[in-house]
Amino acid sequence: LVPEQFFVETEITTQPDCWRRAASLNPDSLPARGERVAVVGCGTSWFVAQSYAALRESAGQGETDAFAASEFPLGRAYDRVVAITRSGTTTEVLDLLDQVRGRIPTVAVIGDPDTPVVRRADQLVVLDFADERSVVQTRFATTTLALLRASLGEDLGPAVRDAERAVVEPLPAELVGAEQYSFLGRGWTCGLAQEAGLKMREAAGAWTESYPAMEYRHGPISITGPGRVAWMFGTAPQGLAEQVAATGGLFRTSDLDPMADLITVQRVAVAIAVRRGLDPDQPRHLSRSVIL
Numbered sequence: 001l002v003p004e005q006f007f008v009e010t011e012i013t014t015q016p017d018c019w020r021r022a023a024s025l026n027p028d029s030l031p032a033r034g035e036r037v038a039v040v041g042c043g044t045s046w047f048v049a050q051s052y053a054a055l056r057e058s059a060g061q062g063e064t065d066a067f068a069a070s071e072f073p074l075g076r077a078y079d080r081v082v083a084i085t086r087s088g089t090t091t092e093v094l095d096l097l098d099q100v101r102g103r104i105p106t107v108a109v110i111g112d113p114d115t116p117v118v119r120r121a122d123q124l125v126v127l128d129f130a131d132e133r134s135v136v137q138t139r140f141a142t143t144t145l146a147l148l149r150a151s152l153g154e155d156l157g158p159a160v161r162d163a164e165r166a167v168v169e170p171l172p173a174e175l176v177g178a179e180q181y182s183f184l185g186r187g188w189t190c191g192l193a194q195e196a197g198l199k200m201r202e203a204a205g206a207w208t209e210s211y212p213a214m215e216y217r218h219g220p221i222s223i224t225g226p227g228r229v230a231w232m233f234g235t236a237p238q239g240l241a242e243q244v245a246a247t248g249g250l251f252r253t254s255d256l257d258p259m260a261d262l263i264t265v266q267r268v269a270v271a272i273a274v275r276r277g278l279d280p281d282q283p284r285h286l287s288r289s290v291i292l
């Protein structure tokens with residue numbers, strides 16, 4: 001066995017255990033059915049917010065909007081704000097919690113219980129077992145989403161089993177060697193597609209874009225072709241695979257739970273980073289704590 005060299009490698013492979021643990025937590029501080037909810041975060045945490053918002057709304061649990069913390073519409077009435085932040089230090093999230101204090105009840109999902117967010121949120125869900133050493137988020141993001149999926153009544157068992165496969169399955173060479181990646185989603189997997197693109201940009205310095213799958217047909221498909229990958233999370237719209245294949249581009253879909261398929265992207269990003277001589281734990285110009 002080759003010993004793991006980077007923090008992110010261990011953080012990737014421990015995801016199945018973290019998801020199982022998160023799914024068993026069932027905290028009562030998460031939104032109740034019928035509440036009008038805003039979910040906020042920055043970077044990765046914003047993309048997790050997008051996935052949760054789509055899932056909660058389609059589960060019939062209530063109107064749910066996701067915002068980058070910097071873009072929250074302060075004039076709107078919500079029953080609760082859910083803030084996601086691994087570091088607990090992100091300026092936009094802290095500012096927002098200050099701005100809504102006393103007006104909208106807040107709950108923060110956090111990785112590190114010893115950070116400024118603790119004093120600013122009304123309630124906390126601490127996922128310290130999923131916190132990370134790498135600047136690049138992998139397991140904190142997916143564990144947060146596992147927690148949130150379980151809170152909507154979903155059985156995470158099948159996703160955990162798929163994750164166990166995704167952490168060990170050999171990576172197809174054509175996925176690691178591509179020159180460009182477009183990640184596509186529908187509904188809750190749009191957030192996963194955004195997160196996949198960010199992972200490749202952060203860890204591997206790779207050229208990526210992300211779109212709702214149906215939007216990809218409205219222009220972005222023009223850049224596909226040999227050596228380029230269109231990577232679909234979840235079920236592909238009718239005919240899209242054939243349309244991409246006709247250009248010589250690679251259309252990737254998987255039978256895995258889409259969140260498990262995100263693990264494959266994380267692993268591809270690390271593999272590309274290593275191939276390029278980059279440190280996947282430490283992207284250029286980025287730190288674990290983005291403070292303005």
Ligand code: F1P
Binds near residue numbers: 089
């Ligand atoms: C948000 C974030 C991450 C990014 C990097 C820096 O962090 O922008 O999305 O990958 O780790 O911080 P947080 O608010 O969840 O700590």
